[in-house]
Amino acid sequence: xxxxxxxxxxxxxxxxxxxxxxxxxxxxxxxxxxxxxxxxxxxxxxxxxxxxxxxxxxxxxxxxxxxxxxxxxxxxxxxxxxxxxxxxxxxxxxxxxxxxxxxxxxxxxxxxxxxxxxxxxxxxxxxxxxxxxxxxxxxxxxxxxxxxxxxxxxxxxxxxxxxxxxxxxxxxxxxxxxxxxxxxxxxxxxxxxxxxxxxxxxxxxxxxxxxxxxxxxxxxxxxxxxxxxxxxxxxxxxxxxxxxxxxxxxxxxxxxxxxxxxxxxxxxxxxxxxxxx
Amino acid sequence: xxxxxxxxxxxxxxxxxxxxxxxxxxxxxxxxxxxxxxxxxxxxxxxxxxxxxxxxxxxxxxxxxxxxxxxxxxxxxxxxxxxxxxxxxxxxxxxxxxxxxxxxxxxxxxxxxxxxxxxxxxxxxxxxxxxxxxxxxxxxxxxxxxxxxxxxxxxxxxxxxxxxxxxxxxxxxxxxxxxxxxxxxxxxxxxxxxxxxxxxxxxxxxxxxxxxxxxxxxxxxxxxxxxxxxxxxxxxxxxxxxxxxxxxxxxxxxxxxxxxxxxxxxxxxxxxxxxxxxxxxxxxxxxxxxxxxxxxxxxxxxxxxxxxxxxxxxxxxxxxxxxxxxxxxxxxxxxxxxxxxxxxxxxxxxxxxxxxxxxxxx
Numbered sequence: 001x002x003x004x005x006x007x008x009x010x011x012x013x014x015x016x017x018x019x020x021x022x023x024x025x026x027x028x029x030x031x032x033x034x035x036x037x038x039x040x041x042x043x044x045x046x047x048x049x050x051x052x053x054x055x056x057x058x059x060x061x062x063x064x065x066x067x068x069x070x071x072x073x074x075x076x077x078x079x080x081x082x083x084x085x086x087x088x089x090x091x092x093x094x095x096x097x098x099x100x101x102x103x104x105x106x107x108x109x110x111x112x113x114x115x116x117x118x119x120x121x122x123x124x125x126x127x128x129x130x131x132x133x134x135x136x137x138x139x140x141x142x143x144x145x146x147x148x149x150x151x152x153x154x155x156x157x158x159x160x161x162x163x164x165x166x167x168x169x170x171x172x173x174x175x176x177x178x179x180x181x182x183x184x185x186x187x188x189x190x191x192x193x194x195x196x197x198x199x200x201x202x203x204x205x206x207x208x209x210x211x212x213x214x215x216x217x218x219x220x221x222x223x224x225x226x227x228x229x230x231x232x233x234x235x236x237x238x239x240x241x242x243x244x245x246x247x248x249x250x251x252x253x254x255x256x257x258x259x260x261x262x263x264x265x266x267x268x269x270x271x272x273x274x275x276x277x
Numbered sequence: 278x279x280x281x282x283x284x285x286x287x288x289x290x291x292x293x294x295x296x297x298x299x300x301x302x303x304x305x306x307x308x309x310x311x312x313x314x315x316x317x318x319x320x321x322x323x324x325x326x327x328x329x330x331x332x333x334x335x336x337x338x339x340x341x342x343x344x345x346x347x348x349x350x351x352x353x354x355x356x357x358x359x360x361x362x363x364x365x366x367x368x369x370x371x372x373x374x375x376x377x378x379x380x381x382x383x384x385x386x387x388x389x390x391x392x393x394x395x396x397x398x399x400x401x402x403x404x405x406x407x408x409x410x411x412x413x414x415x416x417x418x419x420x421x422x423x424x425x426x427x428x429x430x431x432x433x434x435x436x437x438x439x440x441x442x443x444x445x446x447x448x449x450x451x452x453x454x455x456x457x458x459x460x461x462x463x464x465x466x467x468x469x470x471x472x473x474x475x476x477x478x479x480x481x482x483x484x485x486x487x488x489x490x491x492x493x494x495x496x497x498x499x500x501x502x503x504x505x506x507x508x509x510x511x512x513x514x515x516x517x518x519x520x521x522x523x524x525x526x527x528x529x530x531x532x533x534x535x536x537x538x539x540x541x542x543x544x545x546x547x548x549x550x551x552x553x554x555x556x557x558x559x560x561x562x563x564x565x566x567x568x569x570x571x572x573x574x575x576x577x578x579x580x581x582x583x584x585x586x587x588x589x590x591x592x593x594x595x596x597x598x599x600x601x602x603x604x605x606x607x608x609x610x611x612x613x614x615x616x617x618x619x620x621x622x623x624x625x626x627x628x629x630x631x632x633x634x635x636x637x638x639x
Contacts, residue, residue, distance in 0.1 A: 173362035177420075179349040180327050180356055181376030181427055191375075195366045 031255075034248035045249035052233075052246075057253055059227040063144060064212050064257075067151040068205050071159050074152065075204065076194070079164035083193070084175070084185045095164075101157040107217040113150045114221055117141035146222040147229070151212050158211075159204035166200035167193055202265045210258050230254050279340035279430045280305045281326075281463055286335035288318075288325045295321045296487045298335070303431070306461040308454070310478030312468055314510065318487040319467040323433045326465070328352050339430045355424035357434040361416045363408040369395070369419050370404040376427035394422040397456065414445040421453065425462065434466040438473060450477060471511055475499065483507050501620075505546050508620040513548035515596045518624070520544070532591060533570045544624035553618035554598035556587060557611050569619055571596060571612040575604045 034045055050057075078098055085091050101109065116122045119140035127133040141149065170193060178188045194201075219229035230250050237247040281303040288296040295318045303309040311319045324330040326337060328349030337345045344352045355376070363372050373394055374387045382390075395401050398418040403411070408419060417437055424432055437453070438446045454477045457464060468474050474481050475495040483490040483498065483506075491503040502508035509516065520543075521532050534547075547569065573591035578600075585603050589596045589610055598612055 171360055171362060173358040173360050174364060176327070176329055176349070177356065177358060177362040177423070178364075178375065179329075180352065180354060180429075181423070182350045182353075182379045183375070184350060187379065192364055196364075 030248045030251050033245055034252040037245065045245040046252070049246050049249040049253060053230070053250060055227045056230055056233050057257075059144070060213070060229045060254075061257060063147055063151070063229060064209055067148050067155070067212055068209055070148065070152045071155055071208055072201065072205060074156055075160040075163050076189075076201070078156075078160045079167050080185075080189045080193070082164050083167040084189065098160050099157050101154050102161065104154070106154060106215050107221075109150055109154045110218045110221040113146060113153070114142065117146045117149065117222070142222055143224045147218055150218050150222055151215075155208040155211065159208055162200050162204040163197060166197040170196060199269055202269060206262055206265045209261050213254055213258055279463060280338075281431045281465065282338040283322075283326070284336045284338065286322075286325065286337065287333040288321055288330055289333055294333075294487065296325070299487075299489055301482055301489065301492065303463055303465055305463055307479045308457050308464045308466060308477060310466050310468055310474035310481045311484055312471060312474040312481055312510070313484035315469060317484045319469075319484055320435055322484070323356065323435050323465065323467055326352075326431070326433060327354050327356050353427070353429050354431045354433060355427065355429040357417070357420050357424050357432070357437045359436040359439055361413075361420045361440070363416055363419055363423070365407070365409050367408065368404065369400065369406050369408055369411070372408055372419055373422045373426050375423065380427065390426060391422075394426055397425075397460075398422045399452070412445075413441050414449050417441065417449055418452070421456070425460070430463065432462050432464040434464065436467055436469070438468070439470075453477065483510060485510075502548075505548060505620075505622040508548040508622070513550050513620055515549050515551060515554070517547050517594055518545075519547055519621075532572075532594070534568075546622045546624060548620040548622070549614045549618050551586060551597035552599050553614055554596070555613050555615075556589070556598040556600045557613070558604065558608060559611070568616040569612075569614040571614075573610060573612065575606055575608045575610055577606060578603050 035041055035043065037044065078094065082091050082095055104112075114121070117140065118124075119138050119142075121140075123141075124133065124135075124138035128135055128138065140146075174192060175188055178192050179185075183191065213229075214231060216231045216235055219232040220235070223229065223232060230253065234247045234250045234254075237243045237250065283299055283301045286296055286299040287294060299322060301309070311322060313319050321330065325332050328344075328347060328351075332345055335345070336343050339352075339354070344354075364375070367375070370388075370391050374391045377387045377390060391404065392401075395404060398421055400415060400418055400422070403415070408416060411419065417440075421437070434453070438450055441449060450473060457477075466474075466477060468477075475498075478495060480492060481495055481498045482492045485506050491498060491507050493501075493503075498507065499511055502511055502513070517532070519534065549569070571589070571591050573589040573594075573596065576588040576590045576595065578585045578587045580603070581599070584599050584601050587598050587600050587604055587610070589598060589612060596612060598610075604610070
């Protein structure tokens, strides 16, 4: 019997080895490197990170929060349209269109946005050509607004996919029951659908947050240099100074921001489960 | 609660037509059952009534008002769903009071009405329970209370009992019927269970492939089915095509039809119920009795509880009869069906030209 147990452990060994070697080891090493200097514990890297980049940390948090809020509003609207709209053919087109960004990598999206949002980019040129603007009036969206636009555009597909999936999984009869009791579609969205898909919404937003925190190409290509996002600072510390300690300290801050959001989400979902039990 | 009148209704998906020219009236305070096999369009009719499906042609009136083109939320017709469709994130009281809240009725009034409804559906004291903590029967009662809370003009029930187990189903069936008598709501119930329809409804409409085959009281539908389909669907499980071709019956076996107005030449379909068959193990040749006489052999018998269902083979035909004793295989038996228990319909090829009322009853 015991031998059988041991055999089962061997079965998971390759996967466990891969995870520890390529994920746990680098993670622990980066945490270790963030708080040590020549083997001795120190907070100097973190001090330095805060001293040089506290503005960028704030900038990162604001960018991510604004993007996540916009994401929530937009993806709930699209998913609600898909679920509740009486115009089935329009819904079919929308259902196809919103998925497109799923298949476009961040770096391509960033490049597209750069040519689209710049002062002499595609968007402004189109406005000028259609006579809505003169070349003097055009403004560049490159910078914080461009970063938000790119993040929202790219992550919208993913979070809408999760949210509309959760909405589709609801029993259609629940929506019909509310309708024949006189509820409008908007009321059904807020009273019947959203409370039930809140866990999926949470997952979509937490995962999107983590993705946005880790993207390097978007702040590098669309950001204007300063302030910028933590991921760009980390790349800069490594590329320009070979300073892995401060880069890892910035990584630690990044983990903590994600962990804070994850904690908030978990607490909320546990609270909901507690109420249901 | 008001009278519901459906006039010449056509409903379909794309080019496929599901309901053909349905006309039906449910009087005020009446419970009408829509009965039919799966896929006959029963639920489609309810969905069209509630406004979940657009209609192609025809009109729906509630009282004097036409509602055919109103959106679902403006029709004041509520539905009780097969899956209950309760909202799991709300308590029992919140579920029942939702429609009232939508109508912006004061919280105090809502509480009083929810309490009264809970009394009616015998769920007093469960206001604050989560609906997920309730049993199937209780959930369906909550769904019923929720649908009745806004005092709809018409209540429609879509197979409300089919998710319940047999015993609970009987109890809830009687409760719904008692409630309907007590409150006098106009209602339309969809079911595929003929017994349920007979017990609950004041009148029954039989639906087949998007057409209404017959509308009538349960007694009329049961005793005088207007078509072969209705007879078959209402439990006349024995069927034979007249006249019998000699090759279909063996030498020692016989099917005779005496003292009825069916001549040897007339082409018709004959239906009868197994409980109307009297089976006798002795072979007597009695010409005087009228009706259908069949000589055959026992194929097998199945125990049903208070009696046995005997399958009797007569040449290529197999008939079912109820009998109080078990009979061994290959016993020779005589089956007799009195003339009044036979449902006789002209053969489809001829009947297609004749109206349904030409069906002969003997």
